[in-house]
Amino acid sequence: MYNILICDDDKDIVSALDIYLRAEGYNTFPAYDGTQALKAVQEHDIHLILMDVMMPNLDGIRATAKLRESCNVPIILLTAKSEDSDKVLGLNIGADDYVTKPFNPMEVMARVKSQLRRYTTLGGRDTGAPEPEDGLLRIGGIVLDDAAKTVSVDGEPIRLTPIEFDILRLFMRCPNQVFSTSEIYEKVWGDQAYGAENTVAVHIRHIREKLEIDPANPRYIKVVWGLGYKFEKV
């Protein structure tokens, strides 16, 4: 039973999220501005915070900064501001995720689950570097077992086709490196790419759909438009 704090100045949004989260079996606490949120965190054992940015008294960004001084509870920002600069500011100040309004409730639930898994079961462990010793590649919440040919995201196993698995392995071995489609084709299929790049893009889309909560805004496999794809080390 996890305790989730919902903080938004719009009471209807708070109650809607409350309904969804309770349906998933979480315990929720409402707050309607930043100061209430801070108070609630002190009073209760909160495992995750959903925080609006634009709020009276104390806005979400400042509240996040204040919270980060004392605890590392996951914070997901919910906001109507969709500019890139706003997202960067929110993530830099210490938020773990960023969802723009109007949001899809299912997506928020998925993100909540993912953050909770990482916070509770996977802990604060730094799983950045690949560890060839045990044959496991770990980046962010993704664990790839080359021997068993299995992949799990935030602890949940997912099914990948052999080609998809090879592509993911290629990415995870060289995180942050940009691969063009023809490079990927040559490395995975072991053949010269003649107009087959389209296939690679399709495969990558499939991987993304399996790996990501919101495939349109991927967290791991990012599209570098006009250059290729890369696996971003979080």
Place this chain on the structure above:
Amino acid sequence: MKQDIRSYALVKALALLLAVGCAIGASFSWIYCAYHWDSLFDRDTVTSSSMWNQGMNERYSHLIETLDIYDQIRRGEKLGYLQEKNYNSYLSVLSPEQTNFRYIVRDNESGEILLSSSGEDSLKNVEDVWQSLRTISPSYLEYSYREYYGPEDTGGEDYTIFYDDDGNAILQVPGNMSRPRKEGETYRYAVEYGVDARLPLNDEFRAAHNSYTRGDIRILYLAGGLSLVCLVLTVFLMCCAGRRRGAETFTLNWSDKIPYDLYLFCVGFVGLSALGVGVEWAARAYWYLSDAGDCFLFNAMSALCFTTAFGLIEAALMSTATRVKTHTLLHNTITWRLCVWCWHLCGRLWQSCKDFACSLGELVGALPLTGRVIGFSLGYLFINFILAYGLFESYSSGVFLIFLCLFNGFVLYSICRWTVQWYNLRQGAQAIVKGNPEERIDTLGMKLFPDLRAHAEALNDLGSAINTAVDERLRSERMKAELITNVSHDLKTPLTSIINYVDLLKKEDIQGEKAQEYIEVLDRKSQRLKKLTEDLVEASKASTGTLTVNAERLGMGQLVDQALGEYNAKFEAANLTLLSSLPPQELYVKADGRHVWRILDNLLGNCVKYAMPGTRVYLELLKWDGNVIFSLKNVSASQLNVPPEELMERFVRGDESRTTEGSGLGLSIARSLTEVQGGSFRLSIDGDLFKASVSFPEVE
């Protein structure tokens, strides 16, 4: 101004008196030092002083001349009247009553005294004896030796004995004297001379002695000290200058109001003259006069001169200081006033010249344009004719040739100037046409050509008007974009609730088909509203250019591949066949990958939404004329009765009924994004065939 010691008249007067006094004292001291300069530093003996030596030489030359005449007498020659007179006067000048000079002339062979100041005792008391051996003729050889008469502690006298060529002693003279002698020479006279050490008479030797005894280095110190005090007082007085008790600022007195150059000239003339006369008289008192009364008189006179001179000099310095302090030094001069007057005169002349030129120009400007051109041409021809006539018919053809060249050169220069200015005008007009209305034409060089100038000013006004209009429009666009962004933010919050509660409703177990249908409609419309708000913000940002563009080198082939990868499933779902033709080699452009993706996203999305199901979509990427062109062709499902230009406007869609999904902003966004990144976006409609093409300049 602070009431300090510098403003008291009494203090100033005292300081002035003291300064003048010190200056006079210093002057006398300096003159004294100058006249006793040798004895100030060289204090060996009195006989080494130049004054003494000069006297000695003078008396000796008298003695030699006397001796010459004496020799004539001795040889029995007859003396002339003048010679006799001279002889007597020399003897009297050399007598002990007239001078302290003493001498004895002996015969070189017998030692007999021939001439002397006072017989045998002549050299008594003479401390410094000079000896001279003389032969009168034929050869004028003379030798002088200086020896001391004899040390007193020995009690006796030393003698020098002279020998002749045969070794016989011929003369014994007092003193320790060696005998220089040349082969075949004979001396006839031995001369001994010197100065009576007691100095009984007041002559030049006594003067030299006095000077020697008086010469004291302390006088020099006194002179220096007094000069220093005078300098310090002068500086003080210059500080005081212009200050008055109770006056806030510096005050000019009557003498400060005299023009400075005149003042300086008068004061300099009088002061320096007085100084010169004073020095002269003071020098006389020291040098030429021995009488005490006269000496006093001259000293008094020179003191008077010094007082005048130094008084004037101090006054001039103070006046200069006052003028400097009140900044009137330069302005209160006759020279300055003359210069200013000349300057004004020149200015007035220049102004009247300009007025004349202006009125002439107005007169010319009032003529019609054709008249002016004809007038100028005729004038040009006439002047040329006159000059050419002068060149061929006049005697001074050189002058006419020079004038002809100058005139034609001037005309050519004016035409060139006109051409350059006209070119500037054309450049300015072109700048406005090209869309730089803020560029201004420089009208400074067009003074000579009022027509061109008026035209340039009109163009400048036009440019600034356009500029203002463009600025105004940009500002309103930006405000609109801001408004749209703010409004969409405000829309998003209630929209969130709507979407969430519709979703919740869907999960509720509501009975009735109608209810399910209504909820479905609500869901669809709320999703569309969401898309609309997002697109709205993007469209306004793209069209006002507030978007940031991180342009980098992109592979267009790669990007199209990636886009197709995203859309592959959607095409299949829409029952469309995609036929793509990509070049074998990669084509590169300089653009922001995310924005280019957004353009392709919108175009491909449009295909999926509006293309007739079951048809083929043609995608092509090619290189054409230095551009990379991406084109997409599809057959529209509904009739396209809108011109392509209108399709790119916001909120315009192919289907007028607007029942399908989509915001109507897609093409508008795509066009704006393309243009922001320096590309061009084209749409064409041929019946139901819809073709979109995006082109960017190719980079290596």
